[in-house]
Amino acid sequence: MRVINFNAGPAGLPQPALERAREELLDFQGTGMSIMEHSHRGKDYEAVHDEAISLLTGLLGIPATHQVLFLQGGASQQFAQIPMNFLTPEKSADFLMTGVWSEKALDEAKYYGKPRIAATTVMADKRYTRVPKQAELQLDPKAAYVHMTTNNTIYGTQWHTFPEVGGVPLVADMSSDILWKPIDVSRFAFIYAGAQKNIGPSGIVLVVVDKEFMAKGSQNIPKIFRYSTYAENNSLYNTPPTFSIYLCRNVLAWIKSVGGLTQLEKWNREKGETLYAAIDRHPDFYRAPVEKESRSYMNVVFRLPSEALEDTFVAEAKKAGMVGLKGHRSAGGIRVSLYNAVSVENVKTLVSFMDQFVKTRG
Incomplete structure (x- = not known):
């Protein structure tokens, strides 16, 4: 799988x-x-x-x-x-x-x-x-x-x-x-x-x-x-x-x-908006450090209340079949890369995991 x-x-x-x-x-x-x-x-x-x-x-x-x-x-x-x-x-x-x-x-x-x-x-x-x-x-x-x-x-x-x-x-x-x-x-x-x-x-x-x-x-x-x-x-x-x-x-x-770049843009915008919405509805738990008008649709970064929780987030996500979420070594936190091969459904799966993680760890 x-x-x-x-x-x-x-x-x-x-x-x-x-x-x-x-x-x-x-x-x-x-x-x-x-x-x-x-x-x-x-x-x-x-x-x-x-x-x-x-x-x-x-x-x-x-x-x-x-x-x-x-x-x-x-x-x-x-x-x-x-x-x-x-x-x-x-x-x-x-x-x-x-x-x-x-x-x-x-x-x-x-x-x-x-x-x-x-x-x-x-x-x-x-x-x-x-x-x-x-x-x-x-x-x-x-x-x-x-x-x-x-x-x-x-x-x-x-x-x-x-x-x-x-x-x-x-x-x-x-x-x-x-x-x-x-x-x-x-x-x-x-x-x-x-x-x-x-x-x-x-x-x-x-x-x-x-x-x-x-x-x-x-x-x-x-x-x-x-x-x-x-x-x-x-x-x-x-x-x-x-x-x-x-x-x-x-x-x-x-x-x-699949319809060229016009279709990819639609999917990419939907992916980004779906993920940022999940971050923004839990502002006391997920914190995006980027000003909204500069937020990337390709690499979404955010922090959790502690590094220990971030490590747990990455580990539990991996158990759920999602990899590559650890932030860059120089920045820390979580990084979600939403390149073209990532589907809208993939992002919805992550968002569901994030919502559940808040309930159990928040």
Whole structure:
């Protein structure tokens, strides 16, 4: 019996995507071998690769001005690779600070240029409870780019309206909320996302980059780190993580089959509203530290009256078939990750458990 998986990442995958992989694992489409054993230069794998790009393009409405890249190294490598390509010692870039991941991106940029904090909502205890308001942004119109993290997995905050940054290229780490709803890709010069939340398994990072912005990338770095290298080779410059891309294809095909991002947004909003309602109706027992207008639909965090009760909550939930509820080690508490593979019914099961837990432990 499969558990209800609330892990923050690597996260659960849609069961139909996994079942498709199981059916094709030993013999992919009558070829007599697994897709993992196919050459990345062969037509059988390339068909999967191109289908994944096509599905993603359709689901996100990616315009012809942008290109999809599949890379390795995860979002953490992108923290360094982006400034490596687009910053020089005399240039600056603006960073909108909303949590640990934006802090890490800022730190990596210091090796290549002059990053500056254009907004931050950090508290005295080094936590973040909201995202910045538009009026709080101190933007440099000459910046090479503005970097943001659209969803904060650790502290449970999310941008619900993307910032206006004038004519400066907007770069976004969407690792934990890409594909949760439709977005206007044309607003961004560069989007990147680790796959292991909403796209597929770990081992791959998705990039959607404006071609004009990409053309500004440095040519004085190794080819392996240039985005143009991957763009010119359809992300097949070197051997990609073929099985991870295959599973991404399966997930993307599932998303299309259930109605695309419009349907996912409906489900995701219902999941978030159902869970936050459960927290809010027991304010003396469950406490959400995030300001309501910044609450994340992907990662819901809350505290109980004591750490001992939190440990009991996690342990009893596991016995009831729900895993991945322990908060990040740096934040504590409870964290419920509501990525696309989590169903509305899964959340209702959790809420029922929460209501009963209050009755017996409150």
